[in-house]
Amino acid sequence: MKWKTLEAINDACADLRHSKEGCMFYQNTNEWRHCPDTLALRDMIFSEIQDIEDLVPLGKSLGICPYYASREALPIAEVVTLPYQYLLSESTRSSLQINLENSIVIIDEAHNLIETINSIYSSQISLEDLKNCHKGIVTYFNKFKSRLNPGNRVNLLKLNSLLMTLIQFIVKNFKKIGQEIDPNDMFTGSNIDTLNIHKLLRYIKVSKIAYKIDTYNQALKEEESSKNENPIKETHKKSVSSQPLLFKVSQFLYCLTNLTSEGQFLKNYSIKYMLLEPSKPFESILNQAKCVVLAGGTMEPMSEFLSNLLPEVPSEDITTLSCNHVIPKENLQTYITNQPELEFTFEKRMSPSLVNNHLFQFFVDLSKAVPKKGGIVAFFPSYQYLAHVIQCWKQNDRFATLNNVRKIFYEAKDGDDILSGYSDSVAEGRGSLLLAIVGGKLSEGINFQDDLCRAVVMVGLPFPNIFSGELIVKRKHLAAKIMKSGGTEEEASRATKEFMENICMKAVNQSVGRAIRHANDYANIYLLDVRYNRPNFRKKLSRWVQDSINSEHTTHQVISSTRKFFSMRSLNSR
Ligand code: SF4
Known part of the structure; x- marks a missing residue:
């Protein structure tokens, strides 16, 4: 198995x-x-x-x-080598007896470090989870109460009233997605605040009660369904190896017991604890280790690490090093368009003229300029936007026209895997174009080396959704922190703008880094939005991308330079 x-x-x-x-x-x-x-x-x-x-x-x-x-x-x-999730959690470190005192800690692939710390120390519980957990405990309690010892009985009753309090809080207070709540309000008016959650958590851990409740309830379900002559299908049976729901609840309760100023709650028929200061849990590693090395291929923009992870470390104690790519200079060119029509801001990106004329024509020209045996991979900022572009192109004959030049593969939300079809098509040398999503299944962890990608295109700037509840809270927290430390409103607004830009440019670096995967590889990068010319965006590109920026700017110049690039390559390979 x-x-x-x-x-x-x-x-x-x-x-x-x-x-x-x-x-x-x-x-x-x-x-x-x-x-x-x-x-x-x-x-x-x-x-x-x-x-x-x-x-x-x-x-x-x-x-x-x-x-x-x-x-x-x-x-x-x-x-000692270990997954960095183990390293980052203080409790896991201590249970594995890993002592960092005086050691050198090297964290490879550190580009995702902040997100990993945030996810380790964040937790979410839904109304449905709480209700199911509550129901499971009641069923188990009613069946075994005469056999349970007094300690077990009391703990299960306490656990249930805690769950009921949380259920009632969500039902009563849910108003709109992304609403912030004061964690202390959860227990106002109940006598739960007198309850020792630490003790309850210890009880759940030591008594193995979570497994017992789960096993009993699962057996009941199976018995019931077999009586109904409608047995639970094998595939729908809960695996004995999946986590009992009570563990999820425990993780959330654990966060409740560790409330600090860096945690906030949101709700959406669920309550979420979100870590806002990843530097706090990272502090213990910095304090214990002699030296910490964060290494990664796409660490730009580094300011994100300095402000989010190392705010308390004096700048003279931090050394940054950015190396060139292993490929020779002539193996890569980066083009930034200066054509004003190519601007994919929220207000302009749906424009029929942009989608049907400029964007479409760029792809047709590029598809002809890049040799057919080499694939083109283009990243779009969101599923919705790519779906809009495809729909526009399909409404007229543009999709078919482009598809005749290059076979188009595109990512769709909940769509099938397109990577194998694209790879086969590239291998057949038929001319292939892959339209993918930044942050989607193909933007990280996949190597588009050699002919799989000779041209990588970034359509627009992939800013995250500013209306996302989590980002609203994070921005508010950042602004409040700056104001609290004596900063001005202007400084706070600059910092939140920088925060959003960093997320965006990190995603750009991640996506374009999918191409060029070894010393003899070669490809071109196309940054398709005039805003990439602005210094604030440009300086956040990976150093090796910045060093390869070409001076050709109009689409016409870019395409003719592309032709030259590939004809030089074919001459050199003869
Ligand atoms: S089941 Fe656990 S204890 Fe047993 S061999 Fe595997 S890892 Fe080791």
């Missing part, structure tokens, strides 16, 4: 260890830790550099769990 997520693997391991039979490869005892086979596997771990997959056959042959044996090796290990 294969488990698809890390969470499911952890749960399956926990299930087996806590089952009657236990896991034959591990026991949580000193005897197991000191038995010759455990020590032998632990020592083998040091014989050469190996990852956990390499240790599996060794563990199998000795009958020892490689994961727990490698944990035994931690105290004397000099180099």
Whole structure:
């Protein structure tokens, strides 16, 4: 049986260890830790550099769990590699006994570090989750109350009244999406504020009550559905390895017990705790380690890291280093248009003339200028905008015209996977055009190397939705912080503008970085919006992109320079 997520693997391991039979490869005892086979596997771990997959056959042959044996090796290990989610959570670090004191911490692929910290320390619970959890506890309690000891009974009753308070709060107060709430209001008028949530959380963890409630309720459901002669299909059965709902509730309650000025709540028939100061949880790493290295291919704009992650670190203690790309200079050209019609602001981007004439013509010309065997990948700022463009082109014969020059593949929300079709089409050398979304399935983690992408186009500036509830709260928090520290309104507004620009330009760097994946690769980048000429946007491009900006500006110049670029390449490859 294969488990698809890390969470499911952890749960399956926990299930087996806590089952009657236990896991034959591990026991949580000193005897197991000191038995010759455990020590032998632990020592083998040091014989050469190996990852956990390499240790599996060794563990199998000795009958020892490689994961727990490698944990035994931690105290004397000099180099430890681990997913950075483990590093970033203080509680996980301490449960793994990872001591950062005096160590050098290297965080690779750090471009997503801030988002990862935010998601580790944020939590959301919906009305439906709370209701289901409440119902599950009531059913379990009613069935087993005569067999439960007094401590269990009291804790379950307390847990239920806490859930009821949260349910009533959401039902009573929900007004509009994105509304901020004061966490203290949640318990006003109830006697819940006298309840020790820490104790309840400890009870949930130690008693394994979450698994018991889940297993009982699941069995009831299956029994009921078999009575109805309408058995739950195998695929709809809840996997024994998925997290009990009470764990999700616990995570949320944990956030409730750790309220600080950097947390805020939103609601949308759900309550969300959102971390607003990622620098706070990162502080403990900075304080303990001797030196922290943040490394990544798309770290620009770096100001985002300085202000969000390292605001308290003196500038003389920070060294930044930006390297050139490994490719020779002549393997990359970046074009920024200066054609005023090509401006994709919110007000102008729907213009029929922009979509049907300028944008369409650019793609037709580019499709002809780039050799057919090389694919073109274009990133659009949102699913809605790409859908609008496709719809406009389909209403007349433009879509078919462009499709005749290059086969078009485009991303749609909840659409099928288009990457394999596009890759096959490129491999056949038929001339292919992939229209993708910034922040969509294809903008990160996929290598468009060699012929998969000889031209990458960024259509417009992918600003995030300013009406998103989360961003409203983040901007307000940032402005309030600046005003509180003596800043002016103008400084606050500059900072929030910069915050939005950073999100946008980070997404641009991420997307254009999909092309050119090795030293002999070559491609062109097209930044299709006059606003890219402004210094505030330009300086936030990755250094290697900035260094390759070409001086050709009109669409006509750009296309003829593109032809020259590719004809030089074909001459050189002869
Ligand atoms: S071998 Fe290790 S990781 Fe696998 S189930 Fe047993 S204890 Fe868990």
